[in-house]
Amino acid sequence: MSLTAEILSIGTELLLGDITNTDAQAIAQTLSELGINVYFQTVVGDNPGRIKQAVELAKSRADLIVTTGGLGPTYDDITKQTLAESFGLPLVLHQPSLDRIKAAFARSKRVMTDNNISQAMLPEGCTVLDNDWGTAPGVAFEAQGKTVIMLPGPPRECEPMLRERVVPYLAAKSDAVMVSRNIRVVGLGESAMEAMVREQIEQMINPTVAPYAKTNECLLRVTAKAKTKEEAWALTEPVVDDLSRQLGEYVYGVDVPSLEAAVLEHMKERGLTLSAAESCTGGMFGERFTSQPGSSAVWRGGVCTYSNDLKTSILGVDAELIRTKGAVSGEVARQMAEGVRRLCVTDVGVGITGVAGPAASEQKPVGLVYVAVSDAQGTVVKELRLSRGRERIRIAAVVNALDMVRRKVLGFAIQDAMNI
Amino acid sequence: MSLTAEILSIGTELLLGDITNTDAQAIAQTLSELGINVYFQTVVGDNPGRIKQAVELAKSRADLIVTTGGLGPTYDDITKQTLAESFGLPLVLHQPSLDRIKAAFARSKRVMTDNNISQAMLPEGCTVLDNDWGTAPGVAFEAQGKTVIMLPGPPRECEPMLRERVVPYLAAKSDAVMVSRNIRVVGLGESAMEAMVREQIEQMINPTVAPYAKTNECLLRVTAKAKTKEEAWALTEPVVDDLSRQLGEYVYGVDVPSLEAAVLEHMKERGLTLSAAESCTGGMFGERFTSQPGSSAVWRGGVCTYSNDLKTSILGVDAELIRTKGAVSGEVARQMAEGVRRLCVTDVGVGITGVAGPAASEQKPVGLVYVAVSDAQGTVVKELRLSRGRERIRIAAVVNALDMVRRKVLGFAIQDAMNI
Numbered sequence: 001m002s003l004t005a006e007i008l009s010i011g012t013e014l015l016l017g018d019i020t021n022t023d024a025q026a027i028a029q030t031l032s033e034l035g036i037n038v039y040f041q042t043v044v045g046d047n048p049g050r051i052k053q054a055v056e057l058a059k060s061r062a063d064l065i066v067t068t069g070g071l072g073p074t075y076d077d078i079t080k081q082t083l084a085e086s087f088g089l090p091l092v093l094h095q096p097s098l099d100r101i102k103a104a105f106a107r108s109k110r111v112m113t114d115n116n117i118s119q120a121m122l123p124e125g126c127t128v129l130d131n132d133w134g135t136a137p138g139v140a141f142e143a144q145g146k147t148v149i150m151l152p153g154p155p156r157e158c159e160p161m162l163r164e165r166v167v168p169y170l171a172a173k174s175d176a177v178m179v180s181r182n183i184r185v186v187g188l189g190e191s192a193m194e195a196m197v198r199e200q201i202e203q204m205i206n207p208t209v210a211p212y213a214k215t216n217e218c219l220l221r222v223t224a225k226a227k228t229k230e231e232a233w234a235l236t237e238p239v240v241d242d243l244s245r246q247l248g249e250y251v252y253g254v255d256v257p258s259l260e261a262a263v264l265e266h267m268k269e270r271g272l273t274l275s276a277a278e279s280c281t282g283g284m285f286g287e288r289f290t291s292q293p294g295s296s297a298v299w300r301g302g303v304c305t306y307s308n309d310l311k312t313s314i315l316g317v318d319a320e321l322i323r324t325k326g327a328v329s330g331e332v333a334r335q336m337a338e339g340v341r342r343l344c345v346t347d348v349g350v351g352i353t354g355v356a357g358p359a360a361s362e363q364k365p366v367g368l369v370y371v372a373v374s375d376a377q378g379t380v381v382k383e384l385r386l387s388r389g390r391e392r393i394r395i396a397a398v399v400n401a402l403d404m405v406r407r408k409v410l411g412f413a414i415q416d417a418m419n420i
Numbered sequence: 421m422s423l424t425a426e427i428l429s430i431g432t433e434l435l436l437g438d439i440t441n442t443d444a445q446a447i448a449q450t451l452s453e454l455g456i457n458v459y460f461q462t463v464v465g466d467n468p469g470r471i472k473q474a475v476e477l478a479k480s481r482a483d484l485i486v487t488t489g490g491l492g493p494t495y496d497d498i499t500k501q502t503l504a505e506s507f508g509l510p511l512v513l514h515q516p517s518l519d520r521i522k523a524a525f526a527r528s529k530r531v532m533t534d535n536n537i538s539q540a541m542l543p544e545g546c547t548v549l550d551n552d553w554g555t556a557p558g559v560a561f562e563a564q565g566k567t568v569i570m571l572p573g574p575p576r577e578c579e580p581m582l583r584e585r586v587v588p589y590l591a592a593k594s595d596a597v598m599v600s601r602n603i604r605v606v607g608l609g610e611s612a613m614e615a616m617v618r619e620q621i622e623q624m625i626n627p628t629v630a631p632y633a634k635t636n637e638c639l640l641r642v643t644a645k646a647k648t649k650e651e652a653w654a655l656t657e658p659v660v661d662d663l664s665r666q667l668g669e670y671v672y673g674v675d676v677p678s679l680e681a682a683v684l685e686h687m688k689e690r691g692l693t694l695s696a697a698e699s700c701t702g703g704m705f706g707e708r709f710t711s712q713p714g715s716s717a718v719w720r721g722g723v724c725t726y727s728n729d730l731k732t733s734i735l736g737v738d739a740e741l742i743r744t745k746g747a748v749s750g751e752v753a754r755q756m757a758e759g760v761r762r763l764c765v766t767d768v769g770v771g772i773t774g775v776a777g778p779a780a781s782e783q784k785p786v787g788l789v790y791v792a793v794s795d796a797q798g799t800v801v802k803e804l805r806l807s808r809g810r811e812r813i814r815i816a817a818v819v820n821a822l823d824m825v826r827r828k829v830l831g832f833a834i835q836d837a838m839n840i
Contacts, residue, residue: 015458017448018632021441024463028437038435039470041463043444050459057477212438282710283703286724290702293778293810301730304706304722306715310764314721314734344730358713390713 003036003147006062008054010069010079011153012045023068023151023158030162033180033223034170036064046076055086059146066166069153071136073115079150080123080139087143089123097128097137104135129165133157140169147173176225179232181240183220186259186403187415188250190218197246207236209243215392216399217259220247249412252403259402260289266409267298267348274405275344276302277315277336279327279353280369285398300344305336315339326362328353330381330420333370341374348408349374350401356390369397373404373414380408381418423456423567426482428474430489430499431573432465443488443571443578450582453600453643454590456484466496475506479566486586489573491556493535499570500543500559507563509543517548517557524555549585553577560589567593596645599652601660603640606679606823607835608670610638617666627656629663635812636819637679640667669832672823679822680709686829687718687768694825695764696722697735697756699747699773700789705818720764725756735759746782748773750801750840753790761794768828769794770821776810789817793824793834800828801838 007027013019024041031038040061044054051070058065070079084091098120105112119136122128129138129149134157139150149166151158171177185193190213194201197220201209207224220243224235244251253262267274276285286302289295303314308327311317317335325331333351341349354369355361367386372379384400386393407414427447433439444461451458459481464474471490478485490499504511518540525532539556542548549558549569554577559570569586571578591597605613610633614621617640621629627644640663644655664671673682687694696705706722709715723734728747731737737755745751753771761769774789775781787806792799804820806813827834 014445015448015461016452017445017450020445025434025437025440028435030437032436039465039467040474041435043461045459047459054460278703278706280710281707282715282719283698283706283722283724286698286703287701287707290700290724290726291811291814295702296726299702300727301734302703302724303734304703304710304724306710307720310721314723314763343734391711394711 003063004061005031005036005038005064005066006058007031007038007041008058008065008067009041009043010046010051010067011043012047012076014043014069015045022155023153026155026159026162027066027068027151030167031064031066033221034167034178035223035225036170046070046078048078048082051078051082052086055083059086059144062146064147064149066149066151068151068158071119071138071150071152073113073119073136075115077118080121083148083150084123087123087141087146087148089125089141089143091121092124093117094120094122094128094137097122097130100130100137101135127169129161129169131157131161132164133160138165140166176227177229177232178223178225179229179236181222181236182255183222183240183243183247183251184217184253184256184259184262185219185247185250186217186252186399186406188218188247189213193218193220193247193250197243200243200246204239207239209239216396249407249410252406258292259399259406260292263402263406263409264289264292264295264298266406268294270409272298272348272409273300273346274298274348274350275300275340275346276350276352276401277311277340278302278304279306279311279336280356281352281354281394281397282306284394285350285352285401288398288402300346303340303343311336315343326364328355328362328364328368328370330370330372330383330418333372334374334379334381334420337372337374337379347375348405350405352397352401354384354386354393354397356393356397358390367393369393369400371397371401371404373401373408375408377408380404380414381420382414382416383418423483424481425451425456425458425484425486426478427451427458427461428478428485428487429461429463430466430471430487431463432467432496434463434489435465442575443573446575446579446582447486447488447571450587451484451486453641454587454598455643455645456590466490466498468498468502471498471502472506475503479506479564482566484567484569486569486571488571488578491539491558491570491572493533493539493556495535497538500541503568503570504543507543507561507566507568509545509561509563511541512544513537514540514542514548514557517542517550520550520557521555547589549581549589551577551581552584553580558585560586596647597649597652598643598645599649599656601642601656602675603642603660603663603667603671604637604673604676604679604682605639605667605670606637606672606819606826608638608667609633613638613640613667613670617663620663620666624659627659629659636816669827669830672826678712679819679826680712683822683826683829684709684712684715684718686826688714690829692718692768692829693720693766694718694768694770695720695760695766696770696772696821697731697760698722698724698770699726699731699756700776701772701814701817702726704814705770705772705821708818708822720766723760723763731756735763746784748775748782748784748788748790750790750792750803750838753792754794754799754801754840757792757794757799767795768825770825772817772821774804774806774813774817776813776817778810787813789813789820791817791821791824793821793828795828797828800824800834801840802834802836803838
């Protein structure tokens with residue numbers, strides 16, 4: 001399957017800049033993983049003439065057209081009408097979809113107005129992509145040698161529809177199935193990661209391996225193509241194993257959603273509990289860790305001690321130490337980690353203190369951050385020199401802290417640990 | 421000036437879905453505020469033929485073409501070449517730009533490679549849009565009856581360039597200047613806000629007034645057009661005053677960056693200090709408040725007590741109360757707020773406890789959250805019924821807490837306060 005696709009986003013709110021076009025990105029990612037080339041994305045408003053113009057252009061240069069938006073019940077939702085007309089298909093009532101819409105209204109005890117019926121009017125002979133995340137069904141059809149897929153605009157509907165409906169639909173049309181695996185890496189920059197595996201990944205054909213950079217982490221995506229999902233998966237296995245072994249302790253997980261999810265899993269397995277004392281990050285470590293459902297199995301709590309006297313009164317940090325070494329010091333980070341571990345009665349305690357900026361403090365530079373992790377075996381402290389503004393400094397401090405916890409829990413060495 | 425514009429985003433990373441197209445949104449917003457209609461946005465990769473095709477199409481249907489991306493030094497940065505060629509303009513060396521680029525490299529002690537010179541090759545006769553946020557200058561020119569503006573792709577360059585370079589450039593071409601003011605509102609939904617002022621805003625011509633929804637808040641944007649900035653500003657004044665008066669206590673600020681910024685300002689003015697005890701939000705209140713530079717003037721610290729025994733041991737919440745009423749109760753929120761105010765020795769203390777989900781707890785429904793705010797005058801508690809998933813519930817809880825602090829500090833009533 002070497003298709004060419006065009007993404008067509010429909011909605012005046014996009015042209016006005018009221019919303020970010022995250023749908024286009026999600027679709028582009030999905031198509032890219034399926035090995036489908038996207039050459040153009042177009043955004044157009046809720047205007048029949050201009051939608052038609054964009055559709056005709058897309059038909060002239062792509063095999064597959066994926067649209068989002070304009071499937072709702074109101075008069076300005078005209079995607080289906082315009083696409084169906086362009087391909088010469090009448091819209092007909094799809095009773096199962098109407099039943100689903102009626103049931104959804106009944107469940108949420110809302111009154112269903114007549115214009116909602118229009119959401120069940122679908123191009124004749126189309127494949128209906130059931131929408132379990134909203135009311136408007138998605139649609140796929142083939143006509144005039146082209147494939148058309150129409151998805152609802154709200155990202156919380158579009159994204160699961162992509163994963164659960166579009167990928168299987170396109171896979172079924174193809175004689176090949178793609179499987180992607182993500183080797184997630186922390187503590188290495190993208191180029192350093194690439195350098196460690198470049199020779200190997202350059203000669204790969206199936207699976208292919210591509211490096212990606214994310215905020216303070218990176219990943220290798222291994223994508224295999226085969227007749228069945230099982231075969232494709234099997235093709236990825238030795239490559240994922242091999243690359244994971246080469247990248248070693250920098251790999252925090254394969255196909256895991258996030259670094260905090262990996263830490264949560266490792267600690268849950270071992271029955272360990274966690275707490276954190278934060279200064280410059282102001283609660284971001286706790287916020288990020290508890291963004292995960294089920295984090296209460298590991299996370300007991302934390303303290304944000306922004307002012308120095310609270311570091312002493314709540315955490316028991318030596319006031320004399322703060323005076324001589326400064327609140328931004330490895331020694332204070334250590335006492336914060338040990339103090340919060342004691343206060344919250346946890347197996348592992350984290351301490352973070354630093355200068356997030358924009359103003360320097362204690363004559364110390366913006367971006368200087370100390371992170372300490374304490375457990376029954378002792379306390380490890382690390383000095384970080386971060387940059388790129390207050391927000392990026394805070395995020396990088398949290399990622400480093402998470403990685404130090406991961407390493408401590410798994411018994412890995414913590415690089416550049418300070419000897420204090 | 422009733423121009424039609426087309427936004428052209430250039431970069432293969434957009435087609436692959438590696439990055440979100442936030443530039444297109446920022447440009448769309450800016451053009452919309454200038455009263456310029458955008459009918460199409462196109463995304464195209466770093467491919468000369470397809471960029472040319474997109475440019476020709478844009479020329480055929482728009483007066484103004486705004487591009488982002490492809491201005492960098494590497495071989496795949498071909499935006500300027502392609503646009504200049506399309507409009508028959510040669511690229512010539514712009515010495516001041518080259519000097520700026522050289523100076524930037526010298527300042528950061530990086531070695532400047534030859535390909536960086538290409539960034540100073542600009543279309544003959546163009547207006548140079550100096551880039552103070554990166555190396556590649558922006559470009560504007562008029563040719564063949566069209567106006568072309570080219571901006572660098574990185575959002576941290578594109579966004580300030582828009583504000584500082586593009587708006588003045590387009591304003592200078594016009595005989596009118598636009599001024600936009602934002603009346604920021606919390607505690608009212610967009611439609612409720614609109615209903616309060618609909619009649620008035622519908623009949624406005626200059627300034628115009630438009631409602632916008634943001635996460636858990638909304639705003640009215642008042643935009644005036646006049647010969648000078650001062651005149652335009654003066655036109656907004658009575659309208660902003662009038663609308664602010666009508667919306668009353670729901671307005672948390674005019675032209676302020678965020679709700680937390682308004683709270684920080686009000687508390688700083690009054691010399692008040694703040695702390696928070698968080699449960700379901702896990703540190704998000706502290707994280708959001710301390711995301712602001714200078715927040716240490718007000719924020720002393722906080723506690724995240726996820727587990728019940730820490731609510732008792734650290735904050736002094738009555739263990740018996742937790743047993744009888746549950747940790748998710750107005751009474752516990754009250755004791756958390758009072759406890760953290762005592763522990764952190766602050767003028768105002770916040771307590772947040774609730775069920776963020778996805779699992780219910782204590783037989784209480786997901787989305788049930790109690791927020792308490794305590795100061796020397798007493799403690800106010802509010803019950804919230806939130807929805808739309810863990811993350812949205814946590815954000816809404818934090819926004820409600822910030823608004824309650826604002827109301828308490830300003831002496832406004834807190835709606836739906838519980839009598840416990």
